[in-house]
Amino acid sequence: MKKIYLLFMGLFAFTDVEAQLTLTKAANCPTIGDLVTLKEYDSTGVVPKATGTGQVWDFSNLTTTLSAYTESYTSVSAHPSASLFPGADLAKSSGTTEVEFMTVGSGTMEFNGFYKPVGPEILSFTNTAQLFTWPVSLGSSGSDAASGALSNGTLVMGASGTISYSATGVGTVILPGPKTHSNCLQVIQTVSLTVTSGTNTFQIDEKRYMYYSSLSKEGIVEYAYTTETTGTVVTKSFEMKMSQEALIAGISANQSTLKDVRVFPNPASGTLQWFGNSDGNVQLIDMKGVVVRDEKNIGSLDISNLPIGIYNLRMINEKGILNKKVNIQE
Incomplete structure (x- = not known):
C-alpha cells in the first residue's frame, strides 16, 4: 500500500528562460527511451x-549510503500488463518491481495507474489523475479529481482522491558535493487518496516538494511527507531522492564533454566498444528498464550472452551522464 502515495510524483521538466524556468510539453515531456538515475537520501x-522568489535551498549537508537506481520510460506495449491501462501511451518502470502508466499525448500529464507483479497489486484509474497542465511556471496551479480501483490479489477496493500542484518559488538549489544549480523552480504537490473496502477506509495524504532546473526532464531533488490513517491508527513517513545527474554535474561541471563519445559497432554482437571516454562506470539497460550490465568503464562491454534488441548504454563519471542507444544482434 505504501507505493500508492509515492506514485503521484511530478513528472515535470523545465527549460531555461532568462527570467525563470517554464515547463513546456514540446521541450520537456518524457518520451520513450528516457532514463533517470536517482539516489535516495534520509534526513x-x-x-x-x-x-x-530569491530562495536558496541548501541540501549540501545530507549524506547517503544507498546505491543509485534507474527509472526508464518505455512503450506501453513492452509490458504484459498493458491491456489493463487502455488509455496510456507511456510507461515508466523501476526495474522489475513496478510499472507506472500515463497519458502524455495531450496538453496535460495524466496518471493512469500502476502494476506491481507481487500480488499482483494494481491501481487503475478510470477517471485518470491529471498531474498538471502545460505550461508550468511560477504561480501556476491546478487540481483534479481521480477515481478507480485498487486490487491486491483477489481483493478489489475503491480508490478516489484529489491531486493538486502549485509552482511556489524560484531560487538556487545546493546539492551534496556541493553542486550548485541556479534558476530553479519549486513545485508543491498534494495528494489526498481514499481507499475503501466495504465499511473499512484507508486514507493517504501526501505533501511533496519538487525542485527543477534546466539540467534534465525530471526534478533534481524531491521529498515528501506522508500520513496514513486507518481508523485511529496514524502513521507518518518521509522520503527523499536526488537526481544522480544533478549530483554529478553542478554549475561548475561541463556535461557536454561526454558528447564526443563514439560507440561501435552499432548494431553490435559479441563485444560493444567506444572511444572518447574510458573512466567512471557504464551501464547497459534494456527497454523494460532493467540494468543488465553495471561495470567499470574500460572502453568495451561483453554483450555475447544478451538477447537481441534495443538497449541504452549509459556512461557516468564526474563530467556528467551520457546515454546512447545501441542495437544488439546475433
Missing part, C-alpha cells in the same frame, strides 16, 4: 522548504 533534520 532526520529540517530540510529547506521556504516559498517565494
Whole structure:
C-alpha cells in the first residue's frame, strides 16, 4: 500500500528562460527511451522548504549510503500488463518491481495507474489523475479529481482522491558535493487518496516538494511527507531522492564533454566498444528498464550472452551522464 502515495510524483521538466524556468510539453515531456538515475537520501533534520522568489535551498549537508537506481520510460506495449491501462501511451518502470502508466499525448500529464507483479497489486484509474497542465511556471496551479480501483490479489477496493500542484518559488538549489544549480523552480504537490473496502477506509495524504532546473526532464531533488490513517491508527513517513545527474554535474561541471563519445559497432554482437571516454562506470539497460550490465568503464562491454534488441548504454563519471542507444544482434 505504501507505493500508492509515492506514485503521484511530478513528472515535470523545465527549460531555461532568462527570467525563470517554464515547463513546456514540446521541450520537456518524457518520451520513450528516457532514463533517470536517482539516489535516495534520509534526513532526520529540517530540510529547506521556504516559498517565494530569491530562495536558496541548501541540501549540501545530507549524506547517503544507498546505491543509485534507474527509472526508464518505455512503450506501453513492452509490458504484459498493458491491456489493463487502455488509455496510456507511456510507461515508466523501476526495474522489475513496478510499472507506472500515463497519458502524455495531450496538453496535460495524466496518471493512469500502476502494476506491481507481487500480488499482483494494481491501481487503475478510470477517471485518470491529471498531474498538471502545460505550461508550468511560477504561480501556476491546478487540481483534479481521480477515481478507480485498487486490487491486491483477489481483493478489489475503491480508490478516489484529489491531486493538486502549485509552482511556489524560484531560487538556487545546493546539492551534496556541493553542486550548485541556479534558476530553479519549486513545485508543491498534494495528494489526498481514499481507499475503501466495504465499511473499512484507508486514507493517504501526501505533501511533496519538487525542485527543477534546466539540467534534465525530471526534478533534481524531491521529498515528501506522508500520513496514513486507518481508523485511529496514524502513521507518518518521509522520503527523499536526488537526481544522480544533478549530483554529478553542478554549475561548475561541463556535461557536454561526454558528447564526443563514439560507440561501435552499432548494431553490435559479441563485444560493444567506444572511444572518447574510458573512466567512471557504464551501464547497459534494456527497454523494460532493467540494468543488465553495471561495470567499470574500460572502453568495451561483453554483450555475447544478451538477447537481441534495443538497449541504452549509459556512461557516468564526474563530467556528467551520457546515454546512447545501441542495437544488439546475433
